[in-house]
Amino acid sequence: MFSTEFLDLPPLLGASGSVTLPGSKSISNRVLLLAALCEGTTTIHDLLDSDDTRVMLAALRTLGCGVQENGSTVEITGLGGRLGTAPAKLFMGNAGTAMRPLTAALAVLGGDFELSGVPRMHERPIGDLVDALRQLGCHIDYLGQDGFPPLRIGKPNLKLDAPIQVRGDVSSQFLTALLMALPLVATKDIVIEVVGELISRPYIEITLNLLARFGVQVRRDGWQRFTIPAGCKLQSPKVLHVEADASSASYFIALGAISMGVRGQNGIKIQGVGADSIQGDIRFIDAAKQMGARIESGPNWLEVRRAAWPLKAIDLDCNHIPDAAMTLAVMALYADGTTTLRNIASWRVKETDRIAAMATELRKLGATVVEGADFIRVTPPTSAQDWRAASIHTYDDHRIAMCFSLAVFNPAGLPVRIEDPKCVAKTFPDYFETLFSVAQASATHIPVVCVDGPTASGKGTLAAVVAEKLGYHFLDSGSLYRITGLAATRAGIALEVANQEAIVALLRSLPIRFEGSHILLDGEDVSDAIRTEEAGMNASRVSAFPLVRGALVDFQRNFRQLPGLVADGRDMGTIIFPNAPLKVFLTASATCRAERRYKQLISKGIPAILADLRADLEARDARDSSRPVAPLKPAEDAQLLDNSDLTVDSSVEIVLDWWQSKQPFKSA
Numbered sequence: 001m002f003s004t005e006f007l008d009l010p011p012l013l014g015a016s017g018s019v020t021l022p023g024s025k026s027i028s029n030r031v032l033l034l035a036a037l038c039e040g041t042t043t044i045h046d047l048l049d050s051d052d053t054r055v056m057l058a059a060l061r062t063l064g065c066g067v068q069e070n071g072s073t074v075e076i077t078g079l080g081g082r083l084g085t086a087p088a089k090l091f092m093g094n095a096g097t098a099m100r101p102l103t104a105a106l107a108v109l110g111g112d113f114e115l116s117g118v119p120r121m122h123e124r125p126i127g128d129l130v131d132a133l134r135q136l137g138c139h140i141d142y143l144g145q146d147g148f149p150p151l152r153i154g155k156p157n158l159k160l161d162a163p164i165q166v167r168g169d170v171s172s173q174f175l176t177a178l179l180m181a182l183p184l185v186a187t188k189d190i191v192i193e194v195v196g197e198l199i200s201r202p203y204i205e206i207t208l209n210l211l212a213r214f215g216v217q218v219r220r221d222g223w224q225r226f227t228i229p230a231g232c233k234l235q236s237p238k239v240l241h242v243e244a245d246a247s248s249a250s251y252f253i254a255l256g257a258i259s260m261g262v263r264g265q266n267g268i269k270i271q272g273v274g275a276d277s278i279q280g281d282i283r284f285i286d287a288a289k290q291m292g293a294r295i296e297s298g299p300n301w302l303e304v305r306r307a308a309w310p311l312k313a314i315d316l317d318c319n320h321i322p323d324a325a326m327t328l329a330v331m332a333l334y335a336d337g338t339t340t341l342r343n344i345a346s347w348r349v350k351e352t353d354r355i356a357a358m359a360t361e362l363r364k365l366g367a368t369v370v371e372g373a374d375f376i377r378v379t380p381p382t383s384a385q386d387w388r389a390a391s392i393h394t395y396d397d398h399r400i401a402m403c404f405s406l407a408v409f410n411p412a413g414l415p416v417r418i419e420d421p422k423c424v425a426k427t428f429p430d431y432f433e434t435l436f437s438v439a440q441a442s443a444t445h446i447p448v449v450c451v452d453g454p455t456a457s458g459k460g461t462l463a464a465v466v467a468e469k470l471g472y473h474f475l476d477s478g479s480l481y482r483i484t485g486l487a488a489t490r491a492g493i494a495l496e497v498a499n500q501e502a503i504v505a506l507l508r509s510l511p512i513r514f515e516g517s518h519i520l521l522d523g524e525d526v527s528d529a530i531r532t533e534e535a536g537m538n539a540s541r542v543s544a545f546p547l548v549r550g551a552l553v554d555f556q557r558n559f560r561q562l563p564g565l566v567a568d569g570r571d572m573g574t575i576i577f578p579n580a581p582l583k584v585f586l587t588a589s590a591t592c593r594a595e596r597r598y599k600q601l602i603s604k605g606i607p608a609i610l611a612d613l614r615a616d617l618e619a620r621d622a623r624d625s626s627r628p629v630a631p632l633k634p635a636e637d638a639q640l641l642d643n644s645d646l647t648v649d650s651s652v653e654i655v656l657d658w659w660q661s662k663q664p665f666k667s668a
């Protein structure tokens with residue numbers, strides 16, 4: 001997951017390949033609650049690991065459920081419809097799929113509970129559910145503003161005779177909450193009547209489908225009246241697999257529809273969900289087809305290709321696919337006219353006011369947008385010149401972050417900045433990694449920050465922090481020369497230019513692996529062995545051999561991967577990445593560098609003598625700078641930074657400012 005302040009996405013050429021998507025949020029949280037309410041143990045496979053499911057799991061633990069986690073498999077030992085008597089405070093974050101159903105279940109079972117969430121949760125309405133539960137005799141008080149969380153739940157005095165009325169036109173989650181809770185107390189038939197037009201019906205279908213898996217057959221008369229049969233009982237299905245999230249699939253369906261194939265392949269294959277999914281958002285495929293996607297499906301998979309281009313503008317009632325429809329609004333940027341998405345009033349009460357948010361962000365990209373109470377109308381930028389590079393504000397809304405990533409196929413070749421990219425954790429923590437695994441950008445569009453300079457100038461430290469702040473990969477090119485020196489020495493090859501062919505042959509056979517900050521040579525962790533001063537000196541020796549340098553060029557260039565790279569060394573800016581958009585040449589006085597190295601070694605418990613270190617580094621500087629191949633020198637377009645009197649933090653800040661000044665969008 002990217003936990004950076006922002007993530008800059010370079011313009012993409014195309015995408016192809018296969019992706020496996022995380023489990024559905026709607027199914028995961030429903031199944032967790034049902035498993036918690038029934039008797040016995042339920043093993044749930046492929047459960048989504050996200051903010052919302054973690055909120056639910058934490059609440060279930062607090063309530064006394066047994067929870068055993070093992071990767072994406074979770075075992076829940078249910079409460080059998082009985083709650084402990086201890087008062088409990090439950091924090092629901094911003095998870096509507098946890099807040100609403102738990103409120104209903106706890107209210108009918110009764111106890112002493114407080115349910116709260118993040119500030120946005122306290123702005124999301126729950127009054128219609130509370131009204132319905134109060135008709136049943138449940139005891140619920142508002143602790144803040146009437147109609148909104150936080151809530152306190154007490155003991156009920158249940159009255160089950162009269163039909164319970166619930167509004168269906170604000171959120172279908174209210175009805176879902178009642179449907180899942182009432183089997184706990186169905187000593188007689190309980191009737192629920194929906195007042196107003198029921199929105200988001202496919203989510204109710206998921207609820208009914210899963211209740212059936214837990215042994216409860218709800219009778220339904222149209223979409224207005226639901227009967228929980230007397231004597232029904234939630235029964236564990238023992239084992240259950242969660243489908244991949246159909247709303248998450250929408251981004252990859254759109255990706256297949258928008259992008260050209262790459263690497264001789266065509267299309268995006270999506271594993272984990274097929275066209276016969278029980279999730280309503282799977283109907284997104286019909287809308288995508290209308291816009292021009294070619295989609296094939298089989299058991300638990302979809303394959304999507306671009307067919308019509310530009311995409312075809314559509315006018316669609318999106319009530320049945322409220323979440324996935326946001327993706328259509330971004331696909332509309334690539335359409336041949338104006339797209340109108342209707343009947344989406346529920347967008348206004350989601351993680352943020354999604355109609356307003358989509359309109360604002362689409363306009364930043366150059367689109368013309370008209371918004372109404374329950375619709376949005378999107379006209380793409382007229383021509384490539386009318387597209388704008390935009391920093392997309394994401395409103396703590398995972399779907400905004402994910403759907404706007406698709407703007408990277410813009411014909412103007414502009415990058416897109418996604419602010420607060422970690423908001424995708426709500427449903428799809430590895431969304432961007434998954435996107436990058438199938439996407440391709442032209443190598444020149446993948447940004448590289450080069451940090452070159454003499455030993456102990458702080459290159460490694462600076463480069464690693466800058467990489468972390470930008471969410472980029474990190475290449476410590478010196479480690480490659482250090483490994484080469486170490487391996488040659490171990491193999492008994494003298495580090496002399498006459499032996500350079502033998503050293504290169506050895507280098508080509510070396511199984512080198514980078515695992516985070518660890519470097520493995522043929523399975524052995526050599527991270528410490530290559531850091532000694534002797535290894536540094538040996539590295540400096542082998543690095544002067546032209547054949548060794550040549551053998552490492554492609555290896556280093558292959559680190560230029562999405563979303564970007566920070567590389568430190570001696571020739572990053574001059575030889576390896578000559579077209580890098582930012583090159584930093586970092587220096588510090590010899591005294592200063594010798595002192596830094598001294599402190600570094602002593603702090604690691606390695607004995608050192610300051611005067612020797614200084615002599616060694618001056619010798620190394622002299623060799624690195626005077627060698628005929630790729631000598632240590634600043635690239636012509638490098639920005640010089642002498643950090644003798646700067647802290648690490650201020651050096652990082654300076655480099656990030658230089659980076660920002662080269663971006664086409666304003667800072668986040």
Ligand SMILES: Nc1ncnc2c1ncn2[C@@H]1O[C@H](COP(=O)(O)OP(=O)(O)O)[C@@H](O)[C@H]1O
Pocket residue numbers: 453454455456457458459460461462596597599600643646647648651
């Ligand atoms: N700007 C700085 N101010 C003070 N100390 C620094 C600075 N940059 C790096 N250091 C320290 O100097 C030592 C050497 O830095 P390092 O990043 O290993 O240098 P290089 O990769 O250039 O050899 C480290 O202990 C590091 O914490």
Ligand SMILES: Nc1ccn([C@H]2C[C@H](O)[C@@H](COP(=O)(O)OP(=O)(O)O)O2)c(=O)n1
Pocket residue numbers: 454455456457460477478479481482536539540543544568569570571572620624
């Ligand atoms: N891109 C590079 C990186 C390192 N080298 C050589 C020259 C250096 O003296 C050695 C060791 O580099 P490294 O960056 O690990 O050394 P320091 O941390 O700066 O002491 O490798 C190089 O020639 N080209």
